[in-house]
Amino acid sequence: MRNPLKEKPNWLVVRDRALTPAGARMREWRDWVVENDPLYAAARRPGPPEKIAATVTLLLIAGIVLFLLLFDWNLLRGPIGRWASAEYDREIELNGDLDVNLFSWTPSARVRGLRIGGPDWARDQDTLTVEDLRASIRLRALLAGHVEMPLVAVTRPRAVLIATDDGRQSWRLDPDARDTGEGLKLPPINRLLIEEGQISLDEQGRNIRLEATINAREGSDEQGGFHLDGEGTINGTPLTVLVRGGPFINIRRDRPYAFHGEIAGVGARLVADGSITRPFDLGRFDATLRMQGRDLADIYLLTGITTPNTPPYRLAGKLTRDGAKFSFADFTGRVGSSDLSGDIVVDKVGDRRRVDAELRSRLLDIDDLMAVLGAEPRVTSAGNTVASSGAPGRLLPDAPLDVRRLRVMDGTLRYRAAQVKRNDLDVRQVDIGADLKSGVLALDPVAFTFNRGELRGTAKINATRDTPYSAIDFRLRGYPLESIIPARGGVPTVTGQALGRARLEGSGASVHDFAAGSKGTVSLVVPQGRMRAAFAELMGVHVLAGLFKLDDASTAEIRCAVADFTVSGGTATAKTFVIDTTPVVA
Template identity: 65%
Template sequence: MPSNPFRHLRPPQGWRPEAWRGAVGRRLAPVGGRASAWRDWVVANDPVYGSFRRPGQAETIAASVTLALVLAIVLFLALFDWNWLRGPIGRWASAEYDREIALRGDVDVKLFSWTPSVVVQDLRFGGPAWARDRDTVTAERIEASVRLRTLLAGRIEMPLLAITRPRAVLIVTEDGRRSWDLNPDRPDDGEGLKLPPINRLIIEDGRLSLDEQGRDITLEAQLTAREATGATEGETGFLLTGDGTIEGSPLTLRIEGGPFINIRRDRPYAFKATVEGARSQLIADGSITRPFDLGQFQATLSLRGQDLNDLYNLTRIALPNTPPYRLAGTLTRDDRIWTFADFDGRVGASDLSGDVRVEGGERLNVRADLRSRRLDLDDLIAILGGSTRTNDAGTETTTVSSGGAPGRLLPDASLQVDRLRTMDGQLTYRAVSVKANDLDVRQVRLGAVLEAGILDLDPVSFAFNRGELNGTARINATRDRPYSAIDFRLAGYPLESIIPARNGVAPLTGRALGRARLEGPGASIHDFAAASRGSISLVVPQGQMRTAFAELLGVNASAGLLRLLRGDESQSTIRCGVADFDVANGVARARTLVIDTDVVLASGSGTINLGTEQMDLKIDGESKRPRLLRLWTPILIRGPLTGPSVGIDTGSTVAQAGLTGLLAAVVAPVAALFAFVEPGLAEDANCGSLIASAR
């Protein structure tokens, strides 16, 4: 016999079994007494117990009838032909779901098993009233079984689901009606499809057709799910492949997963999905956290394409126009909450990283926190509707056009207001640094809130090497023609950044202050400007100007031209410069236009048509010092905003030359010069009042 493995154990010294049993007995005695008292009461008073102990004739008859009824039910179920219920079930389901539902083949049910099963032949699940011509689902054969033990515990677990030659036709109308929705009045909660665990899923020769009319998507897909039949069988598991179109361009889809063998709820199910279309490619490689619960999964998502705006038809998320992009991050779904976290990549020649959170439902809610370590300012041109080109290495973006008509500056790309109405959201963006640019922008900060079709941009901030531009904008997209309002302030912007230096000397220096307050309708920036009203002002409190240019503001031929010809780099003080315009119907009319230097006081008038983008300004200058040669003619600034021409009023010059000829003939040659003598009577402008009046 084997030796006792516990032979080395000994009870503690002084331990007595009799005493231990006595102590336990004393502790359990009250419990046992109560149990005995309850048992005695039941025996003496409970009629049910008494009838079982001493059954009478009535009890015997009741027990016999019950047993016979149970046996009859069991026998009935064992011999019952379930095909008799095909008609009643089909009529009830058709009336309940307002579509034709029919079990057209044999129905075989096996109840007396630990895994009850049902086999249905030739199932037809018709379309709703608005799509009667196409059945939503048909199947040649369906076999399903459930595990009885878990079913009695309140959970459904399916050891087997096998479907032969299923055909599914999914239709989504432009107004959002779905052909497979059995309860169309119920609001969309955004949660994913949840199925019970299926240990073995077999789908043979499945076909799926998708017609989503609102996004102009069509797809024809093949669906299989099977297990290997031998050691050489390589294709196992789930596979969905499809081809179609999206807005007329090719669309391909491929989703694959592992075999459905011994699937468990606590074991993630791996999958890989690839979607290519709309000039975009999406690749997700991850796992479903709980198999058959499509509302819970996590994957590594890689995105690449020509324009983020193209993703709208695939994701229903309104995104801005961009240059080509490539991004990668972690995609997670938690029922109605989607997150694209810790993503990184490039958009055009700029890096982009951050987090995006999308809450699903009937109306999407998007929150994005984005940042760039180094921004290429040309990449922002695409957002405004401009055309850009990024090199193959993704290191440089150049602007091909501003997005306006040929010769125009303002973009005329229309805002897609219908997309803004479908979602709400909040955005923050910051560019820590900006690639060297002509405007000398160093940092960018943007914020946006979209709610109920109204987009608020706050802040819109550009920090320059010196100075900054800050502002807000509101776009009301609830109208067929959007209505916008902007308010931008320019503070301390250096004039030398506008007019580049020549020969190492800037012709104009100083700090500019400005403000633009405009509002009006328009689907594009150009249309908005062409119909806007409000005010535009620019103020230079003080600065420096090359004396030659200052002299030429008064068209002083004797001083200004000679200084320019000699290359004179001397400076004159700008006491103030004020340009204040009233804007109505897209035409900015000069209210105040003054440039006051220590040698010339120049004032102007005229208009800038924001619709045609044409300037028509006239500047008259008066010298503050006597000059020998002076042309009494205004300076004209005319032409397009992209390249205005600067000249003089030739009519005035000719008239003045005629007077000179008359004096030369009648009086004396010296008197001919009097017509060009400037007495120098101009006084200093009241700069404080002018600046205060500018808005």
């Protein structure tokens, strides 16, 4: 009679490695009990009930083993698919053969033809299809309470990942689960093989379209190891992604896995070389990150992190991820013609991203800072930055503020420049603090230290409206008048120290629009100083006398000067304008 068990590929292994040794151990135990244990007389001389119970137990165990060996697992494809579809509210099907091997220290399963459909709002696109999937699990580790997989082999997987403007993600099987931002964490896989994989990404919020191929092969040649290559568009401009890693062979949880990654798009290029500290826990890694581009504000489209406009930049530092927390520490580089270094921490607090930054410059080009306010920077061949307002005939920058980017995150910033390159305003140091919360940006302090004097104040930008509403309060102390009014013939026209205050508020998406529509007050006081006599005459009623004194270097004392303006609709109207000098009439 034909034995159907012999047709099973693993029968001989099960018989020789499991059943035969188990039977031998049972006989040894029985013989020991018979010879040594007086308490088990019934076992030494079992009666009919004991014999019947033992026989039934052995037959039951043998029946279960035979059932599992002969069972056609394909009968469970339908029930498994229906249960999974109901559980995750999407179509899940096992269309091909299902093979299961339970009688091993590494039980395994194989599925030919797996399909996971999309959620209700993306039914026309399957989230994942797999032609062939093989996986095994280590039984001893499972009995100890944790999962360890000796092998996962995937043939021709295709994943379609869709993210909408309102935050829905097609790959999330449980849409109600809170996104902690801690990254994907998989169980340890000793061998991972991926053949001819494809990934399609459609992220509508940042207008990203990407098609990528993914392979993980054994071998030490160029084709071996992990390869991900993607091309697409981001905001209508080209986007490329590249990731490289070693073969997934003998991977251990306590042995870091090295990788190399590159992303290029929207005028920026990011290159990372690092390692996943605990393999398959993608929420933990260390890397050296190098980044360069034309404007740091473009990084938002790649990372979702809001940064101000800047001149071209080149930065490098240590990037670390610990769950939802990213740290870009001890980075150095240049932004425009200024050096920049510091530390940046990105975390997730509740449902909002938070960015805290400590930045510093040893030597700042003031025109690089003007780019933050919306001026158009241009780096000259000599390495200096020249900033313009961006529109002919306009003194103030007119680049609009993107209020949507201020609403997506919270954070703090502290920036200090120890020295400033020689400039027309004679600025020597800069100190800026910022706090962004729920779409409201508070700047405190905004301080510029001059060779003589200081400008210090606060500003608040409310970006919760479509057109931001801003308010500023600045005080000027001890600024030399000779830096405002040009000298004549090498001799200062006016000397003295100016004190002032400007309190303005209004709506406007740019510095120019804010100034053009602002309201408030501006005042200026000169407690004492000196003025060329000719200039004093020209400002008074003796214009003709002033013209005759243009070459006269004599001066008059300024006993007091006060100017007080009200501002409405961007127009300043003098309420008080008084200059008290000593007599200068000949």
